[in-house]
Amino acid sequence: MKFGIFYELSVPRPWDKEAERKVYLNALEQVRLADELGFDQVWAVEHHFLEEYSHCSAPELFLTACAMQTKDIHVGHGIVICVPEFNHPIRIAERAAVLDILSGGRLEFGTGRSATWTELGGFRANPDDTKKSWDEFVHCLPKMWMQERFSYEGKYFSMPSRAVLPKPYQKPHPPMWVAVTSPGTELDAADRGIGSLGVTFTSFAEQEAKVKEYRRRIQNCNPVGGFVNNQVNTVNFLFCHEDSEAGTKIGMRMIQHFNYLAAQLDMAKEAVPTKSYPTAGLLPSLRRQASSPGEQAKAPEGIAVGNPAHLIQELKKWEACGVDRVSFMLNAAEIIPQEQLLASLRLFAKEVMPAFAESRPQAAAGGGR
Amino acid sequence: MPLFGKQDVQTAATRAPVMTGFDTEAWELKGVEILQLSFEVVEGPAEYLVPPALHPSIPPYAALSVARVPTSPVGPYMLAQVRLVIRAGIRPRAYLLGAYTDSEKAANELRSRWGFSINTGTVTLQSRHDRIIGKVECNGQTILDMELENPEQISGADVTILDGLHLARVVEKGKEVPLIVQVDPEYVFHSAQRGRPRLLALPSDAWGAENRLRCTNPMHAVFCRCDTDMPKLRFAMDPTIPVTQGGSRRLAA
Numbered sequence: 287m288k289f290g291i292f293y294e295l296s297v298p299r300p301w302d303k304e305a306e307r308k309v310y311l312n313a314l315e316q317v318r319l320a321d322e323l324g325f326d327q328v329w330a331v332e333h334h335f336l337e338e339y340s341h342c343s344a345p346e347l348f349l350t351a352c353a354m355q356t357k358d359i360h361v362g363h364g365i366v367i368c369v370p371e372f373n374h375p376i377r378i379a380e381r382a383a384v385l386d387i388l389s390g391g392r393l394e395f396g397t398g399r400s401a402t403w404t405e406l407g408g409f410r411a412n413p414d415d416t417k418k419s420w421d422e423f424v425h426c427l428p429k430m431w432m433q434e435r436f437s438y439e440g441k442y443f444s445m446p447s448r449a450v451l452p453k454p455y456q457k458p459h460p461p462m463w464v465a466v467t468s469p470g471t472e473l474d475a476a477d478r479g480i481g482s483l484g485v486t487f488t489s490f491a492e493q494e495a496k497v498k499e500y501r502r503r504i505q506n507c508n509p510v511g512g513f514v515n516n517q518v519n520t521v522n523f524l525f526c527h528e529d530s531e532a533g534t535k536i537g538m539r540m541i542q543h544f545n546y547l548a549a550q551l552d553m554a555k556e557a558v559p560t561k562s563y564p565t566a567g568l569l570p571s572l573r574r575q576a577s578s579p580g581e582q583a584k585a586p587e588g589i590a591v592g593n594p595a596h597l598i599q600e601l602k603k604w605e606a607c608g609v610d611r612v613s614f615m616l617n618a619a620e621i622i623p624q625e626q627l628l629a630s631l632r633l634f635a636k637e638v639m640p641a642f643a644e645s646r647p648q649a650a651a652g653g654g655r
Numbered sequence: 656m657p658l659f660g661k662q663d664v665q666t667a668a669t670r671a672p673v674m675t676g677f678d679t680e681a682w683e684l685k686g687v688e689i690l691q692l693s694f695e696v697v698e699g700p701a702e703y704l705v706p707p708a709l710h711p712s713i714p715p716y717a718a719l720s721v722a723r724v725p726t727s728p729v730g731p732y733m734l735a736q737v738r739l740v741i742r743a744g745i746r747p748r749a750y751l752l753g754a755y756t757d758s759e760k761a762a763n764e765l766r767s768r769w770g771f772s773i774n775t776g777t778v779t780l781q782s783r784h785d786r787i788i789g790k791v792e793c794n795g796q797t798i799l800d801m802e803l804e805n806p807e808q809i810s811g812a813d814v815t816i817l818d819g820l821h822l823a824r825v826v827e828k829g830k831e832v833p834l835i836v837q838v839d840p841e842y843v844f845h846s847a848q849r850g851r852p853r854l855l856a857l858p859s860d861a862w863g864a865e866n867r868l869r870c871t872n873p874m875h876a877v878f879c880r881c882d883t884d885m886p887k888l889r890f891a892m893d894p895t896i897p898v899t900q901g902g903s904r905r906l907a908a
Binding site: 298299335336337338403404407408545546547549550551552555556557558559560561564 | 656658693710713714716740742744746747809812813814815817847849874875899
């Protein structure tokens with residue numbers, strides 16, 4: 287199993303001149319260390335208007351900085367919002383290709399559609415259409431990368447024949463993923479031959495069944511790209527400390543803060559009546575676990591906070607479910623001081639990673655690298 | 656930490672109803688029709704409509720509704736509400752700014768048993784082939800005029816009606832104190848439609864919002880037929896102490 291880190295870049299109030307810069311610089315320092323320690327990927331979300339929760343609206347810029355300061359770690363564009371009001375697909379293809387070139391072929395390309403009214407309403411995007419525009423985009427993007435010239439007449443965008451340039455460094459193109467929050471999206475991923483980037487927390491039994499079905503279904507996929515990316519990545523939290531109680535306490539404080547900030551947003555499901563968002567995405571599962579900032583709680587099953595032995599035990603469960611990768615959120619609202627966070631990463635690399643060194647090889651069929 | 660509301664609770668509480676207690680019996684309400692429209696609102700002024708214990712949502716929005724209740728223990732009545740969507744800790748709720756009904760009997764019960772800040776007026780709900788219209792008139796003035804245009808069928812599962820929070824006054828230890836009660840009905844939807852929301856009139860003064868409720872970006876309009884209730888009260892909270900700091904309490908199981 288491979289491990290990555292995952293950024294929302296949450297910035298607590300008050301937003302003085304240095305607040306956002308500090309969060310970005312801290313994150314870059316963490317990424318440099320993660321690269322040295324052998325973490326495999328760094329993911330950054332695309333979110334807009336999500337006060338305090340995520341100030342990561344230009345992830346391709348952040349990831350370019352990450353790429354230029356590291357050697358091996360892959361940069362995960364996770365995810366690019368495939369809704370025309372947010373991003374024109376030509377610009378998505380171009381920016382991703384540049385990032386792939388500058389990183390020397392280390393780009394992982396995540397796709398998605400946003401789950402909040404805060405964002406969709408801000409761009410005046412119709413929630414009914416986001417799944418459909420995502421589908422159109424994921425079919426076209428690989429063609430823009432693989433074909434010398436590309437033309438298209440579609441519902442959400444059209445273009446005459448043009449060379450979309452530059453082309454990605456990886457051939458035929460970077461591995462593609464989709465963020466899975468709504469039930470069934472993992473099957474959409476399988477049918478299109480792209481990786482499942484799970485960002486909801488479910489029970490192990492449910493997760494195992496989903497992975498099994500994804501693996502079964504992807505065998506008969508109609509790939510949108512030049513190869514099949516048969517991989518399952520899940521998102522988790524990380525805080526590792528020698529002392530179990532301290533690790534759990536600090537880790538849970540971070541999780542509670544994250545949950546609290548997430549709950550302030552207007553989820554599409556709650557704000558507008560649409561079939562396109564059958565669930566509120568990340569929030570219901572979070573709310574089951576969430577209470578409030580500062581409140582101490584036992585770490586929920588499967589969450590990677592505590593001492594190394596506990597983390598190995600919980601991550602082995604994920605591995606047993608068939609998950610290929612786990613990406614960790616490291617902080618929320620800077621609740622964990624930077625030195626403590628860096629120490630957590632070091633301890634994880636020293637004590638936990640070796641327990642997964644002999645894991646089975648990744649299941650990707652083909653691959654862009 | 657997210658922003659908190661800036662309402663002057665003591666002043667707001669002078670307009671709040673006095674409740675007679677929390678152990679009220681539930682009403683079962685069958686065949687209710689509800690028209691609900693939502694609009695984003697201008698943030699700054701709206702913060703002064705939210706008690707300090709609550710967070711404005713991001714972005715803040717208002718839920719405007721007109722309901723026809725064909726049968727109840729006090730007979731049929733109409734109910735119009737203007738509510739502001741907020742967060743009580745992590746939970747989305749709708750904070751009642753003001754309500755109107757056409758029934759004096761219903762007004763008295765809703766005020767004293769469920770903490771509705773409610774007046775009487777002419778409340779109507781009309782269903783036409785191309786639109787559904789909700790209207791409230793009081794003292795010869797139209798104080799709510801809204802429409803759902805071009806209705807299309809949807810599933811009831813796609814409709815969200817948030818639980819309400821009502822600022823009321825209660826007598827505790829011989830002293831009248833402001834308190835927020837949670838009113839959380841259950842809904843069983845029989846049919847639902849959605850359409851384009853259109854707001855023609857909403858003078859915010861008429862809804863206890865002074866000049867602070869300014870609707871902007873339209874979000875949705877739904878019309879549904881459902882069975883619902885006026886439930887037993889389960890939770891109350893101090894309007895000045897966030898739930899994260901122990902401001903809430905359980906009233907009933």
